[in-house]
Amino acid sequence: MTTNIQPGTPARDDSALLTTPFGPHATAREVIGGVDLHGRRAVVTGGASGLGAETVRALATAGAQVTVATRRPADAAPLVRELAAVPGAGRVTAHALDLSDPASAAAFARDWRGPLDILVANAGIMALPTRTLTPAGWEMQLATNHLGHFALATALHPALAAAGAARLVVVSSGAHRDAPFDFDDPHFARRPYDPWAAYGQSKTADVLLAVGAARRWAGDGITANALNPGYILTRLQRHIDDATMRAFGVLDDEGNLTPLPYYKTPEQGAATSVLLAASPLVAGATGSYFEDNRQAPTVRPGAVAEEGRPAGVAAHALDPGSADRLWEYATAALRA
């Protein structure tokens, strides 16, 4: 997967960025080692598989009560059973959520009771080969990755505010760098559909969701940050055909998956999510984009650096004006 791994040159002073002792290969459990989450409540979307499941494991093992938000709660049953057997782990349950359906996000929030300390907006889909629309007419990646999470986070805002110091964590991707949000044609009605442009745009929207929430909800004690987990072979790649996987160098001629040297395991890929969700090392950080367990530099468009290195965040994803505009766009889309 080499299309999105062209890191850029820092456009700002790196020394001001928040760092931690953890590097790119730290695991989710390592980054919250010693952190006690008993009494905290968390929701992880897409928590039944991949990075979401590792996020659930780390938070629950540290004592948090975790709700796995998933299209098919039965899929979470093995994880729920596994964590029920871990001494001291918080209770893990599953609740239905289909992010492509705003009514499902509203129903999830309606069913929620009490404060919510941590919301990890992790679920996502990538590179649908053909333009697919939801019943509302929304492009499916934007609907799932961004609009569904916007609907969920805003509906859960009272619960987040009630927690006092809640954290919203939005899982974006380095793919955001290739695709500013197209306010004129977000659903590819007039421009040719491109699977990666649609994914990248939805991931820019994810960063802007964190920036917008950070701006709007600071008075409620809520912090909001986005992150790039890195490169991890999961079910996310299921829409990519074998020829493309071979071209990316991650599938051999016998059909075996072959991670590139800088790829992470799911446990490592979930680390930055868990750091932002629960570590005191990043307490107070808000409106930022992290990767490899540190705040990422802002990079200039088109800048290129070494393959596999942390690649930074594009200015278009951190722009407060775009965050406000997207918030208004998403609010109007949900009302329509």
Ligand SMILES: NC(=O)c1ccc[n+]([C@@H]2O[C@H](COP(=O)([O-])OP(=O)(O)OC[C@H]3O[C@@H](n4cnc5c(N)ncnc54)[C@H](OP(=O)(O)O)[C@@H]3O)[C@@H](O)[C@H]2O)c1
């Ligand atoms: N893996 C990587 O290299 C990589 C790189 C950059 C960013 N990311 C981001 O990391 C996040 C997690 O991805 P992953 O790699 O762990 O892939 P994954 O195993 O496919 O997990 C994605 C999760 O999203 C859920 N999901 C999909 N559509 C949904 C919907 N409409 N409603 C509710 N849940 C839905 C899936 O559940 P179902 O079982 O219902 O499909 C699945 O549990 C994604 O946001 C992805 O964009 C991953």
